[in-house]
Amino acid sequence: MDSLAIEDADPEERRPAGPLYVPVRLGSAGGHQLRFLRDEFGARTAVGFTSPDRLNAVLGRDQNWIRLAEPALRALSAPLGVTVVTVDPLLAPPAPRRRHNQTPSACTRRDHALSR
Numbered sequence: 001m002d003s004l005a006i007e008d009a010d011p012e013e014r015r016p017a018g019p020l021y022v023p024v025r026l027g028s029a030g031g032h033q034l035r036f037l038r039d040e041f042g043a044r045t046a047v048g049f050t051s052p053d054r055l056n057a058v059l060g061r062d063q064n065w066i067r068l069a070e071p072a073l074r075a076l077s078a079p080l081g082v083t084v085v086t087v088d089p090l091l092a093p094p095a096p097r098r099r100h101n102q103t104p105s106a107c108t109r110r111d112h113a114l115s116r
Contacts, residue, residue, distance in 0.1 A: 018069075019067040019068060020049060020068055020069070020070060020087065021048065021051065021066075022034065022035075022049075022065055022066055023055065023059055023064070023065050024064050025064065026064070032066060034073075034076060034077065034080075035063075036077075036080075036082055043084065044081070045084040046074070046076075046086070047089050048068065048070065048073055048085060048087050049065075050087065052065070054088050058089065058091045070087075073085055
């Protein structure tokens, strides 16, 4: 038997109850493209939210979205090399990057002075 019924699912496996709110962006051809985020290790992940409020809290009210079931999100992400789906991720700001034309921060200058 190649297909599984809902009854065959592992009861310990948590799955969203319904379609997810998936962030998208407008593609060059005018259609929607999935928007991927990066996890704490820098790996790309597809994301879905269980409510528009959760999506808005993380990505802002201007973020476009579509509704997709988790299996559909996985099927669309896999050919692009993204095999992880994160549901209801929390926002973690990226580490600040110093630009080449910026002067080092006071902490960096102090550390440099201490190393002399």
